[in-house]
Amino acid sequence: MIEAVIFPLIKIVIVFAAVLVAVMYVVLLERKVQAWVQVRLGPMRVGPHGLLQPIADALKLFVKEDITPVRADKWVFTAAPVIVLVPALIAFAVIPFANQLSLFGYTIPGRVADVNVGLLYIVSVASIGIYGIILGGWSSNSKYPLLASLRASAQLISYEIAVTMTLVTVIMLAGTLSMVGIVNAQLAKGWWFAFAQPVAFFIYFVGGLAETNRAPFDLPEAEQELVGGFHTEYSGMRFAFFFLAEYANMIVVSSVATTLFFGGWLAPFPNVSWLSWLGYIPGWAWFGIKTFVFLYVFLWVRATLPRYRYDQLMRLGWKWLIPLAILNVVVTGFLKVLL
Amino acid sequence: MSHVPVQTDAPRPMFDTDELVINMGPQHPSTHGVLRLVLRLDGEKVIDADIVIGYLHRGIEKLCENRDWTQIVLLTDRMDYVAAATNNLGYVETVEKLYSIEVPRRARYIRTLLSELQRVASHLVWLGTHAMDIGAVTVFLFCLRERELVLDLLEEYCGARLTLNSMRVGGQPFDLPPDWAKKVLAFCDIQDRKLPEYEHLLTQNRIWLERTRNIGVISAAEAIGIGLCGPPLRASGVNRDVRKDEPYAAYSEFEFDIPIGTRGDTYDRYLVRLEEIRQSLRIIRQAVAGLPEGPVMAKVPRLIKPPAGETYHAIEAPKGELGYFIASDGKSVSPYRFRVRPPSFCNLQALPRLVKGHLVADVVALIGTIDIVLGEVDR
Numbered sequence: 001m002i003e004a005v006i007f008p009l010i011k012i013v014i015v016f017a018a019v020l021v022a023v024m025y026v027v028l029l030e031r032k033v034q035a036w037v038q039v040r041l042g043p044m045r046v047g048p049h050g051l052l053q054p055i056a057d058a059l060k061l062f063v064k065e066d067i068t069p070v071r072a073d074k075w076v077f078t079a080a081p082v083i084v085l086v087p088a089l090i091a092f093a094v095i096p097f098a099n100q101l102s103l104f105g106y107t108i109p110g111r112v113a114d115v116n117v118g119l120l121y122i123v124s125v126a127s128i129g130i131y132g133i134i135l136g137g138w139s140s141n142s143k144y145p146l147l148a149s150l151r152a153s154a155q156l157i158s159y160e161i162a163v164t165m166t167l168v169t170v171i172m173l174a175g176t177l178s179m180v181g182i183v184n185a186q187l188a189k190g191w192w193f194a195f196a197q198p199v200a201f202f203i204y205f206v207g208g209l210a211e212t213n214r215a216p217f218d219l220p221e222a223e224q225e226l227v228g229g230f231h232t233e234y235s236g237m238r239f240a241f242f243f244l245a246e247y248a249n250m251i252v253v254s255s256v257a258t259t260l261f262f263g264g265w266l267a268p269f270p271n272v273s274w275l276s277w278l279g280y281i282p283g284w285a286w287f288g289i290k291t292f293v294f295l296y297v298f299l300w301v302r303a304t305l306p307r308y309r310y311d312q313l314m315r316l317g318w319k320w321l322i323p324l325a326i327l328n329v330v331v332t333g334f335l336k337v338l339l
Numbered sequence: 340m341s342h343v344p345v346q347t348d349a350p351r352p353m354f355d356t357d358e359l360v361i362n363m364g365p366q367h368p369s370t371h372g373v374l375r376l377v378l379r380l381d382g383e384k385v386i387d388a389d390i391v392i393g394y395l396h397r398g399i400e401k402l403c404e405n406r407d408w409t410q411i412v413l414l415t416d417r418m419d420y421v422a423a424a425t426n427n428l429g430y431v432e433t434v435e436k437l438y439s440i441e442v443p444r445r446a447r448y449i450r451t452l453l454s455e456l457q458r459v460a461s462h463l464v465w466l467g468t469h470a471m472d473i474g475a476v477t478v479f480l481f482c483l484r485e486r487e488l489v490l491d492l493l494e495e496y497c498g499a500r501l502t503l504n505s506m507r508v509g510g511q512p513f514d515l516p517p518d519w520a521k522k523v524l525a526f527c528d529i530q531d532r533k534l535p536e537y538e539h540l541l542t543q544n545r546i547w548l549e550r551t552r553n554i555g556v557i558s559a560a561e562a563i564g565i566g567l568c569g570p571p572l573r574a575s576g577v578n579r580d581v582r583k584d585e586p587y588a589a590y591s592e593f594e595f596d597i598p599i600g601t602r603g604d605t606y607d608r609y610l611v612r613l614e615e616i617r618q619s620l621r622i623i624r625q626a627v628a629g630l631p632e633g634p635v636m637a638k639v640p641r642l643i644k645p646p647a648g649e650t651y652h653a654i655e656a657p658k659g660e661l662g663y664f665i666a667s668d669g670k671s672v673s674p675y676r677f678r679v680r681p682p683s684f685c686n687l688q689a690l691p692r693l694v695k696g697h698l699v700a701d702v703v704a705l706i707g708t709i710d711i712v713l714g715e716v717d718r
Contacts, residue, residue: 038480143361147383147699215474216546219700306546307474309700310383 011112012093019092023247024054030247030299037303064236069140072233076139081234081241084132087125088248094118095255096180098265098284111180118179119171122256123164126211129245130156136242137230148229151219151310156211158317163207165325166200169332170260173197183264194261199328201261203321205297208253210317213246215302219310254294255287262290358386361699365394369472369703372713374687376702383698388691392684395717403677408434408508408643411674416502418681419715421464424457424493425656427506432587433652433663434508438645446510446635447589452523452626453496453505454588454654455619459530460489461657462612462619469609469707470541473550478540485533488526495519509639520627527620534616541609551606555693555705558603565689568682569659570615571709574600574608581655588654593625605708612710644672658682658710679718683711 028043028050035042043050068077096111115121130153137149170193171177174185186192194201210217219229231242258264265283269275308316359380364370373394379387399418403411415426428450435442442450467482490500495516497505505512541547557567562575572579580597582590598614600607647669653662659682666676686709693705 034476038477039484040480143359147359147361151383218474303477304540305475306470306541306544306550307700308546309550309698311698312546312549 007108008112011108015092015097015112016089019089019248019251020244022251023244024058026247026250026295027057027243028054029295030302033296033299034303037300058240061237061240064239066236066238067233069142069233071141073139073141076135077233078238080132080136080139081238081245082132083135084129084245085241085248087128087132088245088252091122091125091252092255094121094179095252095259096183096264097287098282101284109180114178114180116181117177119167119177119182119260122179122252123160123167126249126252127156127160129249132245133230136234140230140233142233145230145232148219148232152213152230155213155217155219155310155313155317158314159207159210159217159321162203162317162321162325163211165322165329166197166204166207167260168329169197169200172329172332172336179259179264182260183266186263187266192261192263192266197261197328197332199324200332201257203325203328204257204261205294207317207321208257209298209301210313212249212253212298214250214298216305216308217313218302218307219313250295250298251291254291254298257294258287258290356381363702365391369468370706371468371711374706374711374713374716376690376706378694378699378702380699383700385694385697385699385702388694388702390687390690392687392713392716395713397718399718400677400679404674407672408645408674411677412506412508413502413504416504417714418679418718419461419656419658419661419683419712420501421712422457422461422657423501423503424453424505425461425654425661427503428454428588429652429654429656429661429663431506431508432654433650433665434643434645436652437648437650437665437667438508438643440509440637440639442510442637443634444589444631445514445633446637448626448630449511449515449635450506451589451593452623453493453503455622455626456489456492456523456526458619458657459616459623460486460493462616463489465612465657465707465710466537466609469704469710470537472703472707473547475540475544475547478537481533481536481540485530488529492519492523492526495522507636507639508643510634510636512636514635515630520630523623523627527623530616530620534613538613542613548606550700550704551609551708552604553602554605554697554701555708556602556604557689557693561692562603562689565692566685567659567689568685569655569657569710570611571608571686571689572659573597574611575603576601581653581660585653587652589626590622592629593622595622595625605704608708642672645669649676653680656682658712658715659686679715681715681718683709683713683715687711687716 031053032042032050043053046052046056068074093112094115096114101108133152133156134149137145137152140146170182173193173196174182176182176185231239234242265287267278267281267286269278361378361380362375363378364375365373370376375391375394377389377391378385397417399414403414406414412427412430415430416423418426463482463486467479470478493503493505494500496519497503497513557571557575559576562572562577567575568579576599578597578599581587583597595618598611598618600611645667647667649664649666651662651664653660655661660680661682662680664676664678664680665674668675689709690705693709694702697705
């Protein structure tokens with residue numbers, strides 16, 4: 001009873017809270033990192049070095065007036081932010097944060113659920129979020145959001161193909177769809193899949209940038225062109241939902257990258273004796289560090305690069321990434337059969 | 340062009356395509372002020388663009404006809420408000436021409452210094468906002484960081500940072516503050532060091548190249564036909580710079596090159612302006628080195644009342660050829676007719692021609708590339 005119901009419930013609550021807090025602080029991190037790149041200070045007023053800024057932001061968004069445009073489709077307009085946010089959060093259910101934790105004599109696996117189709121689950125859940133963006137842009141009954149949601153749907157679908165193809169190569173190497181299984185396969189093989197599959201990792205990361213609408217692929221919300229993109233007409237908490245979802249998706253992409261390509265909770269260099277002390281750092285800390293590095297790269301890229309144009313983005317996706325990803329699958333298949 | 344698509348009663352075919360009419364501005368984040376565009380789109384492709392101006396119209400020309408000749412200087416500040424010094428220069432030189440006043444050499448040097456500093460500042464604002472429109476936010480803050488130094492220098496000279504009111508008919512209101520020249524040189528060194536930083540972020544960046552190469556191409560003949568001036572004209576390969584062709588202030592005494600583009604696209608306009616910053620620094624260094632001694636103000640009557648007549652005088656403002664037409668009736672204390680030929684207004688006319696056939700994303704890049712200031716367009 002206690003292990004079957006209470007522990008999972010507690011874990012769900014912890015993961016949920018941790019993710020939400022992490023999302024809020026990624027927003028702060030983004031503003032800080034961008035500020036440092038741009039020789040500024042970033043938020044400094046709320047709390048020491050602006051550390052309480054996320055709380056102030058959240059409070060502000062809570063008390064903002066929640067506007068529904070008169071000519072908007074009310075039901076769809078209300079549902080869209082939920083459709084965007086919920087899949088981004090439930091994707092965390094299968095991400096293994098650690099191998100297992102020992103607490104008060106109980107051994108607790110370091111994830112909410114270990115589904116044997118974990119990877120498939122993430123891919124499918126992630127694509128539901130796209131509907132929210134399309135519906136949100138369409139139901140606003142406004143021209144800029146409509147253009148943005150058309151862009152978004154085309155972009156997300158085309159990049160999802162490339163990303164899923166790279167996941168196929170990982171599955172071929174690991175022989176399992178379970179996220180835990182994939183990490184264990186990397187443990188057994190003795191090296192992380194990023195080194196076995198550098199091309200797949202590269203495509204995954206570029207595709208991940210595009211799938212989360214991040215710069216240089218942030219066309220659906222290109223504020224300089226389409227004002228605010230698909231969330232132009234949203235305000236208050238509904239706007240915050242889109243915002244949270246974007247950053248939650250960034251964390252999902254980063255943690256999936258960590259799990260699939262960088263050994264999840266595993267410590268690096270297990271066989272180098274003078275670095276054996278690295279093994280004393282707990283698994284969840286390794287997971288956090290690796291994910292943080294990815295998040296940092298996300299922000300770094302945003303501060304550095306200009307934005308692609310819509311047609312250039314589609315060209316990059318269809319003419320380069322997808323063929324490359326398919327080729328990578330074929331080559332991996334050949335090598336697997338031959339070796 | 341009508342803003343509303345024509346409604347007809349004719350039956351529509353089953354698979355119909357519609358043009359999307361989209362209103363961009365006047366409160367759009369990247370129309371550089373209050374420019375309004377009415378775009379007709381086919382998907383994301385621009386079929387036609389209609390420019391609506393006048394949201395910042397303050398009647399400056401008419402106001403000038405009701406102010407005395409000294410007060411007008413501070414009205415010119417408010418036209419191109421990111422390059423006030425060159426506006427001042429154009430006006431005071433026109434009046435001096437009308438009045439046949441010989442300006443002391445030191446004053447002409449100071450004017451050259453101020454307007455070249457202003458050119459650097461204006462180009463920095465242009466580069467920053469242009470890059471930000473294309474999505475490179477960091478460049479914007481880098482550029483404004485250096486522009487701040489220019490504003491500090493201008494503030495030290497005349498007390499104001501934006502609306503300078505820095506010149507008078509007949510000369511300069513103030514001599515240079517002590518050590519100012521040294522600070523200008525220090526700024527030149529800093530700017531020289533920082534220029535590669537922007538170039539590092541943009542010039543060879545593949546995304547930047549794809550976004551600017553072959554976007555908004557305009558040939559030399561067409562550019563002349565439309566009446567382009569300044570960097571956009573030179574980027575199309577026309578060697579025209581008022582500083583060289585009809586030297587004013589002290590420009591005839593300095594060595595500098597006029598950068599010329601070859602393709603006439605957005606990338607060339609970017610390169611031309613970057614090179615102009617370098618050439619401006621070159622002029623500033625020469626002006627500081629050769630700064631003559633002497634008075635900064637000519638003998639001018641207390642009440643300025645130019646003889647009856649009319650004149651046109653143009654200078655090279657950062658955005659292009661800035662001309663003033665002033666008529667005086669010789670009796671009243673204000674101009675009889677005051678007319679400005681603003682470079683932004685003339686360059687803006689090229690926009691519908693430039694955006695046709697490009698995508699929505701290019702529209703913001705093209706608004707940026709012609710470098711307009713709405714204060715000057717509307718006046």
